[in-house]
Amino acid sequence: MFKPLALAALSAALLAACAGAPSGKTAAPAGVKDGATLDLAILETTDVHSNLLSYDYYKQKDDPSFGYERVATLIRQARKEFPNTVLFDSGDTIQGSVLADYQALVKPVGCDSELAIYKAMDAIGYDGGTAGNHEFNYGLPFLAQVTNTAMNVDGVKARECAGPKFPIVLSNVYSARDGKPIFRPWTIVTKTVTATGVDGKPVTTTLKIGIIGFTPPPILDWDKRNLAGKVTVDGVVEAANRFMPELRAQRPDLVVAILHGGLNTSPYTPQMENGGWYLAGVPGIDALLLGHSHTEFPGPRYADMKDVDAKRGIVRGVPAVMGGFFGKDLGVINMTLKREGDRWVVDKDKSRSQVRPICPKKNECVAADPTIAPLVQEAHDAAVAYVNTPIGATDHSLTSYFADEGNMSALAVVNAAQIDYTREALARTNPEWKDVPVISAAAAFRTGFGGPDDFTDVPKGPMTIRNASDLYFYPNTLAAVKIDGAGVKAWLEKAASRFNRIDPSKDGEQPLIGKMAGYNFDQMQGGITYVIDVSKPEGERISDLRFKGKPVKPSQPFIVVTNNYRANGGGEFPGLKGDNVVLNAPDGNREVVIHWVEEKKTLTRKDVDKASWRFAPVKTKGPVTFTAASGKEDVAKSLGLPIRQLRDNGDGTAVYAIDLSKR
DSSP, X not given: OOOHHHHHHHHHHHHHHHHTOOSSXXXXXXXXXXXXXXXXXXXXXXXXXXXXXXXXXXXXXXXXXXXXXXXXXXXXXXXXXXXXXXXXXXXXXXXXXXXXXXXXXXXXXXXXXXXXXXXXXXXXXXXEEOOOGGGGTTOHHHHHHHHTOOOOOTTOOXXXXXXXXXXXXXXXXXETTTSOBSSBSEEEEEEEEEEEOTTSOEEEXXXXXXXXXXXXXXXXXXXXXXXXXXXXXXXXXXXXXXXHHHHHXXXXXXXXXXXXXXXXXXXXXXXXXXXXXXXXXXXXXXXXXXXXXSSEESSGGGTTSTTEEXXXXXXXXXXXXXXXXXXXXXXXXXXXXXXXXXXXXXXXXXXXXXXXXXXXXXXXXXXXXXXXXXXXXXXXXXXXXXXXXXXXXXXXXXEOTTGGGTOOXXXXXXXXXXXXXXXXXXXXXXXXXXXXXXXXXXXXXXXSTTOTTOBOEEOSEEEEHHHHHHHSOSOOEEEEEEEEHHHHHXXXXXXXXXXXXXXXXXXXXXXXXXXXXXXXXXXXXXXXXXXXXXXXXTTSOEEEEEEXXXXXXXXXXXXXXXXXXXXXXXXXXXXOSSTTEEEEEEEEHHHHHHHHHHHXXXXXXXXXXXXXXXXXXXXXXXXXXXXXXXXXXXHHHHTTOOEEEEEEOXXXXXXXXXXXXXX
């Protein structure tokens, strides 16, 4: 049972600590004199998404290119390499894999059982972490339970449960009841370290490290169903300005900001999703851990960013790192601190950041840490059995290998299932809308971003829950919005910015795919058809927009089915801010697909719409190229796509060319 007296005593102790914090100088630790130096390695994992083992649940095979069990090996290696280390996690930890969904949705872990990912992290030993946006996907009661956090929030029981053995800090999410943070906003981690004295001899001392955490402010939109009326959210800079004075009053030797967010130099707003660049400008932050963007920092992607050293890993003078995603990398900040008077001072000229991959070269991956798999084997086996539950069959293959180039075989199933579900739901709840057309928008989540195996591939034959999870990768809930024809066109224009602008007169290769993430390339079906002209600038690419063969009028009403993330503003699509939602379903999109397939028993091509869009004919001087899994030219030909493989990259991917002049 939860012990309120124990919490009261802890609160009193914290208040006493703040009240008793010295306002003047502190005495140097015994044996540490001015001029002493301290080398410290700050290690970071982020966006692991509960990918514990190097195993692909969708393809039912081992995959050494990802998995926390291999990052664990890098952590142990780093601890041997560096005399002084601390280890933090930047969030999106408990969600994102079949194993995670099994423990949260299928057979939720009990209060007395620790979540598998936390078992593994505790075995390695962490000093702290924060919550990412996906921590909130399973709801606050589940999050409070598995993190053993007594949130004063509606619908959350105050009780002691099995949680991680490291502190989770989060400063910018508050209870709507009392305005206080639902997690502790900051804490002090005390580490025993070895410094080098002015005489060159080792000196054992303690280091007080303050940590403060932040999550993306748009969570209140993205997870409105779980969070609305229960919590409020602040911008990362506002939260830092609120709590940094408290943290600095404790006289830490070092402050590490743990942000589940990336870098963006656009004008700041409290709703900024990736506020790391602005957070680095808050006085008193000595190191910055990043995440959310599923990329690596330092790295070439940030080479042209203002006040950023993308080679050394410095953001506005602050050492920073973002350690990839899915357990593919370990982030490392190497810092040198020098003792000056009563405090340690970071020597920023000697600070360096790096991202260490588990696979430095293809087929050259570090071995898995042998302690991890036995800890989670029972949960893993149960998840494997679950995803192999039969649900039906398909008489044709469903893939996303060429989803960006016009193959909608995988998306068509999702769209058809979403449309049928929404029509039935609205007929019960809003019969006055029975004549409003219902169309659906879905994106191919697996388009190769994570490597050559990161594609949906459901072969002809029996279908299982595993296949449905492959078709719909994320645990979103279904939502529908009411918009007009102009809104439909604006939505599709935004989605079409997935592509680069192609110059027909240009010699040489031109890449088709731009910087927009594949999960934002929404493709609509349900009687809607349209053309995408990639030779036109963004915002002017959608033409011949029709519904059931007739031109769509700007004022024509539509209900568009999507997910809670998109309906509430995720991806910043025009006209989608959560104020025109007409259906917030209790069911997940994935569950909708599963039940739809179960009802159909065997999927045929007539059960789904044909491809709803095509590229406008554009004859180019040079080839228009894209990268996908290698050896799939026959798949393209079977789909009638004018695609040929140009060259194999030798890493499981290949460069293809698409002939845009052919329809």
